[in-house]
Amino acid sequence: MNHAYEISHLLAGVMLVTSFALLYQQRVAAVLNTFAAQSIALALAVAWAAWSQDRPDLFITALIALTLKGIVIPVALHRTVARLGIHREVEKVVGVGVALMVGLALTGLAQALLFKVTHGTASHAREELALALSIILMGFLMMIVRRNAVTQIVGFMSMENGLILAATGARGMPLVVEVSVAFSVLIALFVFAVFVFRIRERFDTIDIEALDRMRGDRR
Amino acid sequence: MTGDLVVQFLAQGAQMFMVLLIAPLAVGVVRRVKARLMRRQGAPLLQGYRDLAKLLRKESVVAENASWLFRSAPSLIFALTWVAAALVPSFASGLMFNWAADVVALVALLGAARALLALAGMDVGTSFGGIGSSREMMIATLAEPAMMLIVLTLAIAAGTTRLAGVADFFIAEPLAVRVSLALSLVALIIVALAENARIPVDNPVTHLELTMVHEAMILEYSGRHLALIEAASYLKLVLYLSLLICLFAPFGMAPANAGVGGWAIGLLAWSAKLLAGAALLGVWEVSIAKMRVFRLPDFVGIAFVFGFLAILLAFLTRGALE
Amino acid sequence: MIHAYQVVVVAPYVAALVLLVIPGYRLGAITNVVASALTFAAGLWLVVSERVVSDYAIVDEFNIVFIAINTLVGFTTALFSASYIGHEIETGRLTPTLLRFYHAMFQAMMGSMNLALIANNIGLMWVGLELATLITVVMVGLYRTPQAIEAAWKYFILASVGISLAFFGTILIYLAGQPALGEGVPAMTWNLLQAAASRMDPAILDLAFIFLLIGYGTKVGLAPLHAWLPDAHAEGPTPISAVLSGLLLNVALYALLRFKMVVAGQPAALDPGPIMIVMGLVSLIFAAFMLYQRRDIKRLFAYSSIEHMGLMVFAFGMGGPLANFAGLLHMTMHSLTKSGIFFAVGHIAQAKGSQRIADIKGLSVTHPRLAVAFALAVFAISGLPPFGVFTSEFLILTTTFAREPWLALLPAFGLLIGFGALLMRLQDTIFGEPVGPAHRVDASSVPLVLHLLLVLTAGIYLPPVLVAWFQRAAELLG
Numbered sequence A: 001m002n003h004a005y006e007i008s009h010l011l012a013g014v015m016l017v018t019s020f021a022l023l024y025q026q027r028v029a030a031v032l033n034t035f036a037a038q039s040i041a042l043a044l045a046v047a048w049a050a051w052s053q054d055r056p057d058l059f060i061t062a063l064i065a066l067t068l069k070g071i072v073i074p075v076a077l078h079r080t081v082a083r084l085g086i087h088r089e090v091e092k093v094v095g096v097g098v099a100l101m102v103g104l105a106l107t108g109l110a111q112a113l114l115f116k117v118t119h120g121t122a123s124h125a126r127e128e129l130a131l132a133l134s135i136i137l138m139g140f141l142m143m144i145v146r147r148n149a150v151t152q153i154v155g156f157m158s159m160e161n162g163l164i165l166a167a168t169g170a171r172g173m174p175l176v177v178e179v180s181v182a183f184s185v186l187i188a189l190f191v192f193a194v195f196v197f198r199i200r201e202r203f204d205t206i207d208i209e210a211l212d213r214m215r216g217d218r219r
Numbered sequence B: 001m002t003g004d005l006v007v008q009f010l011a012q013g014a015q016m017f018m019v020l021l022i023a024p025l026a027v028g029v030v031r032r033v034k035a036r037l038m039r040r041q042g043a044p045l046l047q048g049y050r051d052l053a054k055l056l057r058k059e060s061v062v063a064e065n066a067s068w069l070f071r072s073a074p075s076l077i078f079a080l081t082w083v084a085a086a087l088v089p090s091f092a093s094g095l096m097f098n099w100a101a102d103v104v105a106l107v108a109l110l111g112a113a114r115a116l117l118a119l120a121g122m123d124v125g126t127s128f129g130g131i132g133s134s135r136e137m138m139i140a141t142l143a144e145p146a147m148m149l150i151v152l153t154l155a156i157a158a159g160t161t162r163l164a165g166v167a168d169f170f171i172a173e174p175l176a177v178r179v180s181l182a183l184s185l186v187a188l189i190i191v192a193l194a195e196n197a198r199i200p201v202d203n204p205v206t207h208l209e210l211t212m213v214h215e216a217m218i219l220e221y222s223g224r225h226l227a228l229i230e231a232a233s234y235l236k237l238v239l240y241l242s243l244l245i246c247l248f249a250p251f252g253m254a255p256a257n258a259g260v261g262g263w264a265i266g267l268l269a270w271s272a273k274l275l276a277g278a279a280l281l282g283v284w285e286v287s288i289a290k291m292r293v294f295r296l297p298d299f300v301g302i303a304f305v306f307g308f309l310a311i312l313l314a315f316l317t318r319g320a321l322e
Numbered sequence C: 001m002i003h004a005y006q007v008v009v010v011a012p013y014v015a016a017l018v019l020l021v022i023p024g025y026r027l028g029a030i031t032n033v034v035a036s037a038l039t040f041a042a043g044l045w046l047v048v049s050e051r052v053v054s055d056y057a058i059v060d061e062f063n064i065v066f067i068a069i070n071t072l073v074g075f076t077t078a079l080f081s082a083s084y085i086g087h088e089i090e091t092g093r094l095t096p097t098l099l100r101f102y103h104a105m106f107q108a109m110m111g112s113m114n115l116a117l118i119a120n121n122i123g124l125m126w127v128g129l130e131l132a133t134l135i136t137v138v139m140v141g142l143y144r145t146p147q148a149i150e151a152a153w154k155y156f157i158l159a160s161v162g163i164s165l166a167f168f169g170t171i172l173i174y175l176a177g178q179p180a181l182g183e184g185v186p187a188m189t190w191n192l193l194q195a196a197a198s199r200m201d202p203a204i205l206d207l208a209f210i211f212l213l214i215g216y217g218t219k220v221g222l223a224p225l226h227a228w229l230p231d232a233h234a235e236g237p238t239p240i241s242a243v244l245s246g247l248l249l250n251v252a253l254y255a256l257l258r259f260k261m262v263v264a265g266q267p268a269a270l271d272p273g274p275i276m277i278v279m280g281l282v283s284l285i286f287a288a289f290m291l292y293q294r295r296d297i298k299r300l301f302a303y304s305s306i307e308h309m310g311l312m313v314f315a316f317g318m319g320g321p322l323a324n325f326a327g328l329l330h331m332t333m334h335s336l337t338k339s340g341i342f343f344a345v346g347h348i349a350q351a352k353g354s355q356r357i358a359d360i361k362g363l364s365v366t367h368p369r370l371a372v373a374f375a376l377a378v379f380a381i382s383g384l385p386p387f388g389v390f391t392s393e394f395l396i397l398t399t400t401f402a403r404e405p406w407l408a409l410l411p412a413f414g415l416l417i418g419f420g421a422l423l424m425r426l427q428d429t430i431f432g433e434p435v436g437p438a439h440r441v442d443a444s445s446v447p448l449v450l451h452l453l454l455v456l457t458a459g460i461y462l463p464p465v466l467v468a469w470f471q472r473a474a475e476l477l478g
Helices: A003-025 A028-052 A057-084 A097-118 A123-145 A149-169 A175-203 B002-037 B047-057 B068-087 B102-122 B128-157 B163-172 B179-195 B223-248 B258-289 B291-321 C002-023 C025-048 C061-090 C096-118 C122-140 C146-181 C190-199 C200-221 C226-233 C237-264 C271-291 C298-318 C319-354 C368-381 C387-402 C405-430 C446-460 C464-477
Strands: none
Touching: A003 A028, A003 A097, A003 A123, A003 A149, A003 B179, A003 B291, A003 C061, A028 A057, A028 A149, A057 A149, A057 B047, A057 C190, A097 A123, A097 C200, A123 A149, A123 C146, A149 C122, A149 C146, B002 B047, B002 B068, B002 B223, B002 C446, B047 B223, B068 B102, B102 B128, B102 B163, B102 B223, B128 B179, B128 B291, B163 C368, B179 B223, B179 B291, B223 B258, C002 C025, C002 C096, C002 C298, C025 C061, C025 C096, C061 C096, C061 C122, C061 C237, C061 C319, C061 C464, C122 C146, C122 C200, C122 C226, C122 C237, C146 C200, C146 C226, C146 C237, C146 C368, C190 C237, C200 C237, C200 C271, C200 C387, C226 C237, C226 C271, C226 C298, C237 C271, C237 C298, C237 C319, C237 C464, C271 C298, C271 C405, C298 C319, C298 C368, C298 C405, C319 C368, C319 C387, C319 C446, C319 C464, C368 C387, C368 C446, C387 C405, C387 C446
16 A cells, blocks of 8 residues: 555545535536636646656646646636626536436446456556546536536536546556647637637527527427 | 453443533533634533533423323433443443444444434424424435445445444554545534534524424423433434544544553543534534525435445455455 | 658648638638648648558558548538638628638648548547547537527537547557557557557457447447537538538548457457447438438438448448448548538528528529539439449448348348438429529539549449559458
8 A cells, every 4th residue: 555546546536526516516606616626636636646657747737737727717717607697506407416326326337347347457547547437427427417508618627637637547648648638628618718708699698508499400 | 350340341331421421511512612603601611411400300391192102202312322322432442342332233223213203203293393303304314324335434444343443443554545434534524413413404502493403303392301302412412523533533542451541541532532523513513504404415415425435435445455 | 851641731730820810711712722732632642652650640551541532522622612601701691700710720620630540649649530520619600690509519518528438448548558568659559559459458448449439439420429410510611511521520430440440459359340330220220210300401411421421330340341342432432422412502502592491492493503413412322323322332232231131131221211311302402383582603513513523433433443442441441
């Protein structure tokens, strides 16, 4: 039982807990804060991996996670929410209880999947991967069960957090991937920014429900 | 060897009376801390003892249509809770009846006490009692499974469901940063808050009909019945505090064969930790608002979620260690 | 020395940067065509030059087919777009600024697709494909109508799920390759992964392939992950619909096939074939039935794309030299025909000012030549002889029939269903009393005619050189 493993496991666990917290929150502001907390935990996890595996390139990834996802994006979204006067309550498709239960089931699924399948690999990598997959699936779940555009953005980025965690967990995966992850986040943000802006422009709301009234075939 | 047995027996008996003795004080500390933080003078620390003494002297008024259940419930609840509280290792881990201090037994004892209380709440047939009982059961349906999950997590980690064994395990393995244990700690705290009718689940100082849970159930009780029920709720607080201490902060606890000196140190450490825990609870209660009743399942649900996660991770970790 | 494969990737990106600063949209359109022509030339050069395997780039018999189609259709679409897009400014659907952005994004998208095709690294390929996808998301929302935004949003949500799952699968492939190839870049390199497949853990490969199939399958448009595809096709600019159907789906399919090659190298891992057969058939038959209810002409052909992608996945799932050959041929024919159809649809939409099938009646009266071209294109896509799609569909069905006679019934059934729907809709649009306005069509018909000629030629006579080339590619697929 070494420290490197204990700490990375702890940080990954914290991230998973924040994933559940994201589903639990009732207010958009609280969702954004929870997401920031998750990103900071991710930054710490990546930085710890960089230090313990002696891979300085990972510090860049950690730095990107910290500044961009831990600070810049949450602040920007806070301001967007405030400026646009969006509903501050999270709009839900299913209740908190159901969402949490499904989340638990997904977590169990992720663990079972990786536990059964990857018996050959190093156990630490496997555990990290199992946690990361849980976080990815939870982000996915959040995109499905939360209606508002901002919360869907958060769900997407939480999914990205899980991906970065998975990539860090796989020992020695080349820098190209980390850069690509950061890059895709940037592009995703750009896309999202455009959308939040445009959706507001068109509908005076960023509740995705409003979009459903204009299904293509029923024009 | 007989002398040794007597000492052992006395130690176990001391623990049993210790919890009963310290319980009103612990509650007094919580109330005092709260009062002070609200810039009130607050009742003296020993007010709990005085309340109990006063209630014991008073006449018990029993509703006309109350059954035997209503009358016998307080004594039973008190007895069950007392036994449960006395089983949790407090100052020493290797006491005489430590084999009985099984977490599963503990959950069962508390569950029985809770069921009795809920039944007694409905017995007289007033609307408040019914509301209180139904709310209590709503919380219990989530809190009890969560408690069982926590228990199982600890059992997986320590390899036993005996509390003394778990405590020994945690003393022996210092500072193990385990996600599953951290999760079960949080879950246990939530369960403890819910079980003790503390903020944000319930507010022990008000009788607001919209939100009260515990107080609604015991609204019909008076005199010595009420004294017993109050004493049981004090004991429950001590029980959960000792449980948290024993599982997650067991330092200072005397090992199996410590002798009187070791026990004295253990006793001091335990009392200090218990009162510190009570003070923390006071701070917590002042700094947070009571939740809406409809939000309660979500809140107690967290304990369940965390317990479940903890056990999942515990399995995973064990797999990784093999 | 500069190699052709570098030009194929770098030229579009450079063009994209240049296009960002070119103010006038006419000049932008011309630059767009020139850049695409240059890329196409580089693509042709690549076909005849030596095959390459370096650390980050790979050009073999297999992906050169994709690159050739990609650069060719990219070029013709740029041609079509140049004559088409001016109309959008006149009708006020686009502003010059948006158009500048459109041209730059078009080149960036072409570059990203070529990057995905040429990359010899599973991470790099992922980046290329995702970049291309995200750019198309923006393009789909270009008109900024509520429908366009809804389509783009849906596309984005589903695509991002695809992105994530595919990336997770990529990580798993790396984990599988790591013990055999060591840490770092080698465990992400196509040719090394393929060579070392037999030494990888089959269980991890299984899991990885499932993730990759769902992830990239979303992009291929396989049912039930297809929900984004009709909306994205219907709401974006028509040239983008042509590129989406004709090229982006292919690139996603390419990724899937590459991973199939790796997984197939480990006999103990699960056989990708049956899974692909089932998914392909489900998409094919589902889309064929969906064709009947369409009221929007672009949506109609989007479902037809799902149908044909399903057929290709089915063919590649069957495997073996002949089915693979047929699958590759079908992919080529479908790309050419479907982008041609979208060119025709662009013309029709300009002529009628609407995409609704109900508004497009009587085309043969108002625009006879367009009606004939459109009818020919629809004949081609529904698999009538003598067009090339017939050849490839025929090959797929006969090779399936030779091996699994009963299995061949299902794709044949799906194709017949789809055929009926397409002809029914064709009748609706071409015949009957003309309704609504009848504008003059400005867009050039050269790309449409060119595509139709190519498909017709391929249906009548396949040059032996081409056959030999496709056969080599099919052999690589295993």
